[in-house]
Amino acid sequence: MRRTRLPAHVIIAVLVGIDGLLLLASVLLRVPGSLLIDLFVRGDMRALERIDAMHLPRFLFGLNAIERIDFSHLPRALVGFALLALACGLVIRARTAWAFTLVMLTLAAVINFHLDIRFDLTFVLSLVCLGLLLWYWREFDRASFAAATLYTLVAVFALVVYATFGTMYLGHEFKPNVVDLPTAFYFSIVTMTTVGYGDIVPVTTDARLFTASVIIFGISAFATSLTVVIGPLVGGNLKKILAGRFTxxxxxxxxxxxxxxxxxxxxxxxxxxxxxxxxxxxxxxxxxxxxxxxxxxxxxxxxxxxxxxxxxxxxxxxxxxxxxxxxxxxxxxxxxxxxxxxxxxxxxxxxxxxxxxxxxxxxxxxAPPVVGGELLARTLSGETVDNETVMRLLFHGDT
Missing domain, CATH: 3.40.50.720 (NAD(P)-binding Rossmann-like Domain)
Structure with a gap:
């Protein structure tokens, strides 16, 4: 039997998905006492008995363990989540997914260097996926409005999570201190939209650099959203209007x-x-x-x-x-x-x-029937076909 080879874009999508899962797993395993670890990794079903139903939302969102979470690894989790979503777009050969994946894989490699996590499996796999994407770039030639919209929403969601938990991590470096998630979420939205009421101010260098990164990423995310989602709709209608009225x-x-x-x-x-x-x-x-x-x-x-x-x-x-x-x-x-x-x-x-x-x-x-018949007959009979003959046949179809 003849073996069917998987297309290159499918193989790349699988590798990118595996890379995303590994990045997510490497972060989840660093959160002690979380619900996911107790229930699904350790199989300890008794963890449910320790949850007060009235405080379930706080437990699920990790409010009781905020101080124990290593937020320096949060970007790895966000990149892993994004790669999982992008893998779906690579399967359908979406050009937007290809571009976003290049950015995310590069970001994953940079984060590994920043955390001094080099030459581990996720780092090597990210480099391999980068090389394959660049080598097989012609495979991803489909423009998908739905995929572009999905990845824009994923980028905005990832930025909100990054800004919120980053603010919590640096909470004591703001004035007044940020000690709860609602305040951190509020500061993130105000900063991302560049409103800046001034009621919460970063007072240290790290906090100021973090705030600057949220502003830059926020402007980029919203600009991309307008370009990718709204741009084609408005641009297409505007093109029709201009073509109809001014051309x-x-x-x-x-x-x-x-x-x-x-x-x-x-x-x-x-x-x-x-x-x-x-x-x-x-x-x-x-x-x-x-x-x-x-x-x-x-x-x-x-x-x-x-x-x-x-x-x-x-x-x-x-x-x-x-x-x-x-x-x-x-x-x-x-x-x-x-x-x-x-x-x-x-x-x-x-x-x-x-x-x-x-x-x-x-x-x-x-008259194609007349012109074609006359020219073919003249050619077969050996008669001369000159410019005068052609013009006589064309003008008013004289025969």
């Missing part, structure tokens, strides 16, 4: 292509490749097959208002390249009514409609 102001010396047929798409490609500006009009509600960034309008190309918005008064030519020959005829008539001096070009998809389309008198008729 037509700069339409000048351009070609107007009406239709989304293969011929229209190829003409648009060749004209833009040569540096000519092109405005495309496709039917309302129809799919847009043109490349992103193309100047595309939705509407009826035979409507005077639509042609005016497309800038027909300043256009070099109007190309009616719809799949329906009758619609092409109406487009030519509307164009001649609004801007008689503008050149009109129409395509004929059925040769039996050629004579009818001639009656609306476009400046040029392009």
């Amino acid at each position: 037509h102001v700069i339409r000048k010396n351009h070609f107007i292509v009406a239709g989304a047929s293969p011929l229209a798409i190829n003409v648009h490609h060749e004209l833009t490749r040569r540096g000519w500006p092109v405005t495309v009009i496709i039917a309302s509600g129809a799919d847009n097959p043109y490349p992103e960034g193309a100047d595309v309008m939705h509407g009826d190309a035979s409507d005077n208002a639509v042609l005016t918005q497309a800038g027909i008064g300043h256009a070099k030519a109007v190309l009616a390249l719809r799949a329906d020959d009758s619609e092409n005829a109406f487009i030519v008539l509307a164009a001649k009514e609004i801007a008689p001096a503008v050149r009109t070009i129409a395509s004929v998809n059925d040769s039996k409609h050629l004579s009818k389309l001639k009656r609306v008198q476009p400046d040029m008729i392009f």
Whole structure:
């Protein structure tokens, strides 16, 4: 049997998740007497008997053991929690998860150096994951709005936890002293939002540096939230408004292509490749097959208002390249009514409609069935195909 190899992004996600679990475990095992250690690590179910139900919230949040917790290892726990969440995003190859994971793994390595915890399993695994992420960066090419929102919320939550418990750890270095979690939480929110009422002031160098870090991280987190979550929503709507209201102001010396047929798409490609500006009009509600960034309008190309918005008064030519020959005829008539001096070009998809389309008198008729048949016959018979012959076939479809 043929063995199925796991994709690289899945392997990296698993390694990142393991690294996060190890970081979390290394911190939890440093908290003596916690509920998690008693119940799940030591299996001591009698720990529940020691809990007063009235004080359960205080016990769960560790208020009775705050002084015994080594807060210097709290950042490792936050990074481990973040890596677990990011591993889920790596599985779906989210680009945002890839970027956040790089930052978190780098932060984990820096924290290890700061705590003099070097060359342990988590440190080595972090470096390995960093290398794999950089080597396989092409694997993470999916933009996910949901993933970006999730990781932004995780970052804000981690910052709140860092600021709150960091304030508790340095509580005696503030004036007045911070001795309870509600006050620490209040100071964290006020500092993160840069409000700064001044009722609690850091008085030592460590406390001031910590407060400065909370301010910097807070500004960064909220700015990222606005950019990642709100930015695409506002930016997309603004782009549509600008495209609808202001793009037509700069339409000048351009070609107007009406239709989304293969011929229209190829003409648009060749004209833009040569540096000519092109405005495309496709039917309302129809799919847009043109490349992103193309100047595309939705509407009826035979409507005077639509042609005016497309800038027909300043256009070099109007190309009616719809799949329906009758619609092409109406487009030519509307164009001649609004801007008689503008050149009109129409395509004929059925040769039996050629004579009818001639009656609306476009400046040029392009009939692929007629032109293709004539050129193929001349080539097979050995006749000369010169520029004069091609132009005769194009202009008014004379045969």
